[in-house]
Amino acid sequence: MxxxxxxxxxxxxxxxxxxxxxxxxxxxxxxxxxxxxxxxxxxxxxxxxxxxxxxxxxxxxxxxxxxxxxxxxxxxxxxxxxxxxxxxxxxxxxxxxxxxxxxxxxxxxxVTMCPIHTKLINKNLLTEKEITHINNYHATVRDTLEPLLQEEADDFTMQWLEKETRAI
Structure with a gap:
């Protein structure tokens, strides 16, 4: 939806x-x-x-x-x-x-800024539109949260964010 x-x-x-x-x-x-x-x-x-x-x-x-x-x-x-x-x-x-x-x-x-846990997603069941939607959403989450984590010098969470928002 x-x-x-x-x-x-x-x-x-x-x-x-x-x-x-x-x-x-x-x-x-x-x-x-x-x-x-x-x-x-x-x-x-x-x-x-x-x-x-x-x-x-x-x-x-x-x-x-x-x-x-x-x-x-x-x-x-x-x-x-x-x-x-x-x-x-x-x-x-x-x-x-x-x-x-x-x-x-x-x-x-x-507007929720939390990655979707992609480990549970079967990419073969998704349409190209759905894949693009997830990847664009993850890019927005990363682009929004990255400056905040850099400001806090939170390398641990930054690494987690990068991993969880990788394109599928």
């Missing part, structure tokens, strides 16, 4: 399907929403926006530029394990050829 492009004011419930599609294709699902609003009153699951299909958001005005939401798809095997990536994303303008006939296009910009 992190690479989705969508029209201004689309309701988050319609984007939820994008996050679930790979699981749905093989008859699997996760039992929670994919995202929720954050930041206005500093509540954890803050409306009126959300990205989910199992909880109705009747006052959802649709996603708009500079809103912040969580992006937290997951997968869980009961009694075995669970996998969940949870990021905060900002809704930003997207540049697309047709711009939804002048309506305007939006996408997500991840």
């Amino acid at each position: 992190g690479t989705a492009v969508f029209p201004i004011k689309v309701k988050g419930m319609f984007l939820d399907i994008l996050a679930r599609k790979s699981l749905w294709d093989v008859g699997l699902d996760y039992g929670h929403g994919t995202g929720h609003g954050i930041g206005h009153f500093l509540n954890v699951h803050e409306g009126p926006i959300g990205i989910g299909m199992y909880r109705s958001m009747p006052d959802d005005p649709g996603l708009q530029e500079n809103m912040f939401v969580s992006n937290e798809p997951g997968y869980y095997e009961t009694g075995q394990f669970g996998i969940r990536i949870e990021d905060i994303v900002q809704i930003v303008p997207a540049k697309v050829e047709n711009n939804f006939n002048g309506r305007g296009a939006l996408t997500f910009k991840t």
